[in-house]
Amino acid sequence: MTGAVLELRGLHKAFGALVVTDGIDLDLHRGECHALIGPNGAGKTTLINQISGALQPDAGRISFEGRDVTDLSVADRAVAGLGRSFQITSILPDFTVLENVALAAQRRDGSSFRFLGRAARETRLNDAAMEALGQLGLETRADVVAGALSYGEKRLLELAIAIAGQPHVLLLDEPMAGMGRAESESLTATLLGIKKRYPILLIEHDMEAVFQLADRVSVLVAGAIVASGTPDEVRTDPQARAAYLGDDHTGDAA
């Protein structure tokens, strides 16, 4: 195998009788953005949760940079370099924007079992945080309490937190969720820049964004991958169209 930074092999997960992940094999290569699309309830978020460690698969193996991480905790996988964003905004509402991101940066910069020094005055952490905020255009909002941000800004903060941890791979769960057209377009442009630095596994409903960003697209239906290929291949794949693009997408794009 060349360059696969993240490999899923035979991943299987069921909640009772409901099979949500049905023997999934998936690769994410270095330098690529691999998009995962599919109708609601296809098991996309469940899959991301298994990759990040929030859920344990019933069977199968997840290797990351050649190392089996299937049995690692969420925190250990994050330390190994798996960064993620959440579909439902998951930030620290009582912290300032800066502190949200500085906390993520702190993970990469020495031990956090330091009890006396003032974390808020550590310029290295704050600089790293400002840089991540800068990439998403949030630097002017650094001192705002995160809970007071607008919805769109919270989505950007969500991403800034993921980036500030300097992951080796980004798992993005619907970064555009709930955004307006203009916001989505500007975020797509931002992600095009971010894509150059991190391999990205992207879940997204916004097809315009998917086809702009993705190098490869896999279609997930009822827990199984039914089609996989370049955006153009998938766009023309009859199975993919029938399963997903056909009904769900036309309404969206109109």
Place this chain on the structure above:
Amino acid sequence: MSGASHAVAAPPARPRSALVVAGIIFAALALIPIVAEFAGGAYLTSLAVRAMILAIVAISLDLLMGHGGLVSFGHSAFVAIGAYAAGIMLTEGVYEITLILPVAMGAAALFALASGAVCMRTSGVSFIMITLAFGQMVYFALGSLAQYGADDGLTIWSAPDALGTKWLASKTGVYVTVLIALVGTWALVHRITGSRFGRVLRAARQNPVRVSSMGYSVFRYRLTAYVIAGMIAAVAGVLWATHAAFVSPSLGSWQRSGDLIVMVVLGGMATRNGALIGALFFIVIEEVLSSITHDWRLIFGPLLILIALYARGGLVGLLDRIQGDRT
């Protein structure tokens, strides 16, 4: 339903005014022995020592409750562990405080580590109840120490030595030591909450899922906080044993733990002076009311209800709002 861990924290007070308030409180406490020379006497200083020791415990509990979102209903157990460590060592002929303190803190740390590892598997109300369970175990275990007074408690016949001196045998010595311990605890906990460690702890209160996906083992940080708070409470327990020359299992009763929670909530959680003010207010109001009427709880009870209903963020929150209205 994990409301306990999402308790509303009061908006942060302006740091400078908080510092001034703390300074005034500590200065007033430092003046009490001098005032006591003219009025109040030993009664007043003894009351102040009691209040200060409880304030130390309340501040350590606030590290867990306010900053960590970990509502422990068994915190007084650590006070009892510290007090008994001192009581037993003094009874057995170990008089040196520099030996007693590490043993007391070590015992509390061990207990915190063992029980905390279990408690941290739960959250919300389950956490409240499991800490209560461990607290009760300590309470009953201490009551079974037949050779150390069992349920009746243990009278301590000699004060500890401080590096060979009789400093802690004098009222002044105890007073000064307790005051220094209080200021030290206040400063230490403030530093901890502002540190890298404290930042992770405070973040985990708001959103543990996010914090673990950043790469932090929430369990480890919470357990460490639990151990630190337990050790501070044990120091307070040693001071209590020194001051009262008597320890009993009731130091670790659930009512005491409940009082401590009330003090912290009353003062205002996760604020710089909330736990301090809450503990002092609790003791002072108890004394003042009980000097007015024997049935002071008839007033204190409804007062707590009113504070719970109308003073969100506790006394500190109330003070902030009054200040905010004026400016």
Place this chain on the structure above:
Amino acid sequence: MSTTLILIQILNGLQLGVILFLIAAGLTLVFGVMGFINLAHGVQYMVGAYLAYWGYGVTGSFVLALLMALPLALLMGLVLEFLVFRHLYDRDHLSQVLATFGVILFLNQLAKVIFGPASLSVPPPEFLDFSFTLIDGLLYPAYRIAVIVAGLLVALILWLVITRTRVGMLIRAGATNPDMVSALGVNVRQLFLIVFGFGAMLAGFAGVMAAPIFSVEPGMGDNLLIVAFVVIIIGGAGSIRGAFVAALLVGLVDTLGRTLVTDGLRLVMDASSANQIGPAIASMLIYVLMALVLFWRPEGLFAARAAR
């Protein structure tokens, strides 16, 4: 350890168990349905006991005292709900703890002011003032048997109400999924009031039943409240069935533990140390039990709320 003594301890354990159940039933519903931590629930038990004492003093009849006490205990619950608790449903748990702690202080002291600090006693009703012969030479008071029977009867009635009536259905639904119930357009406030009132009455009933057995004194409900919390945590918040099973379990473990642990310790150490340490370890048992349950099944043995 003789079998007769064990038999007596089992009966005592059951008796403690049903009293715990009567207290825990209201507590678990209030906690499970409303997510409300009511520390003042133990005070309702004390109120019941004092009402029994007062009613007996006025009427000279235990039965009349019971009949007077029940509606008064209900009224007490409703008044407290109206004055204090209903303002706290939307608040965090710690505000609830603070306020209900205030209620405890107030009512305990009020009892002391009205009835004095000494412990009082109420005689059992005359028609139950005799003893059964369980086995040769072993007498057991009829009143204590009656307490067990009455407790089991109430449990049965409660079970019927919860499983067979519309209010019961709503309460169950509320314990499983509170948002759904309000979405259905049910008057949730009214439902809460009902649950509170009857929870208070059940605790009051427990207090009346306990008055002839235990001493009636201020603060008598406080320690029992903590044990009742142990019961609802073991049983699973919001589950009446769980409260019932856990109450009997806790009652039996606590009562039997007191004799069995000491006897067991005598086998490995001298009698006087065993007598010292035994009761302490026995007192710990129910907390060890709760810690084990929380560790292995954090949602309790019979979780009402669907696991998510």
